[in-house]
Amino acid sequence: MHSLKWVVAFLLAGSIVATPARGADDVVRAQVVEPYLELHTGPGRGYPVTQVIERGEQVEILLRKTDWFKVRTSQGREGWVSRKQMEATVTEAGVPIRLRDVLMEDYRSRRVEVSFSGGLLEGDAFMMVRAGYRFHENLTGEFTLGQASGDFSSSLLYYASVLSDPFPEWRLSPFFSLGLGRFRNTPKATLVSATETDSNMANVALGARYYLTRRFVVRGDYRRHVVFVDQSRINEYNEASLGISLFFY
């Protein structure tokens, strides 16, 4: 019953969001300059070509999905055109159409970054999700939530950190970071004598980002966590991870 409620709520929300999405006044038109333009029935290379638009005719670009564009002809017929063919069209003004893609420049002016990483925390499988906001060319504030599952215990940790890139314009750019947060380690129930840890921690990391393509960045981190267990005891853990980031500008 609980799940059904969710589905209904989602359907309602979906119909509200989807209705005003199609604005009629901001139409993008393209003119065919190649001998013809092929219209597929779906956004993929295997979908059959049912219509061909000849040179000189105009199409209206409705939407884009990955490298496919949905267009409408002047007769009102719709179909999907590949990016390669779309790039050979011109705008109403006669200039070649420029299909905007996420580029290296956008990466340099990124604001928000979300990443998923996997690695090892003292030999245990470790996974993290991070969200970062770049408030200065060289500095990013990040929040990380991670979970490690090992043979003897599982750990949950979260921390806020400041990450500094000294060379933000490089494609492969090193960074280092300092963070503060909390570390919780729960031993497996099958182990009798172990105790739970729930303490503050600090960490320092060295790593690098590599801009891959579009919205993707590969990132590797080496981090040393210092957990302040109590007045007399400090535990240190090493973490090595590799992940992928998506950025928005």
Place this chain on the structure above:
Amino acid sequence: MQPHKPTYRPVTCAGLLLALLLPMAGFAQGPERAETEQVIQPEIDRRQVRIPRIDTEDFEIGVYTGILSVQDFGARSVYGARLVYHVAEDFFVEGMYGKSTVSDQALCNLGLCLFPSREEDLTYYGLSVGYNFLPGEIFIGRGNAMTSAVYLLGGVGNTSFLDEGYFTINVGMGIRVLPVDWLALHLTMRNHMFESDILGKNDIKHNFEMTLGLSMYF
């Protein structure tokens, strides 16, 4: 793991903090140098290149519900949410988060009650890569065709119940049907695999899940 001498720590911290702020000093001088005076005034107007604003729908957000069968602990209803980014025509990445329950009722009937209560919460999350293995179309009647795809999934994540997390590998497949361009229906089958010694012996547990989902492109 060893206790550490705390004597040099403040010095190290101060050094790191200084190094962290160092690039800011260089940046502060940057914009002033860039604002040099323009010597030659151009006589022609700059041509306006308007980049068309095309509605790009590469993200998909949705919810799902179905059945999750946890090995040794029964099959229960599951519900969750997923976010998908379509990287290219053939590939996508997917993040998911789901909730279900586990029960030791069957074991308890035999006198082996393991859990504090008969029903405990289970949550899982994962990040997977998908491959659109069989793209195609589905026909309803004479005049309706919907684009569809059979996809393969594989990824990693975590499953937690009773305060314990298990590193989980998931593999699966699904069918996606799009009645309209912005809406998709999913039927997904997945196996969440993790290693556990909860019943005494360390074993890989197979947990099958079948869900129906609804999602929206944006």
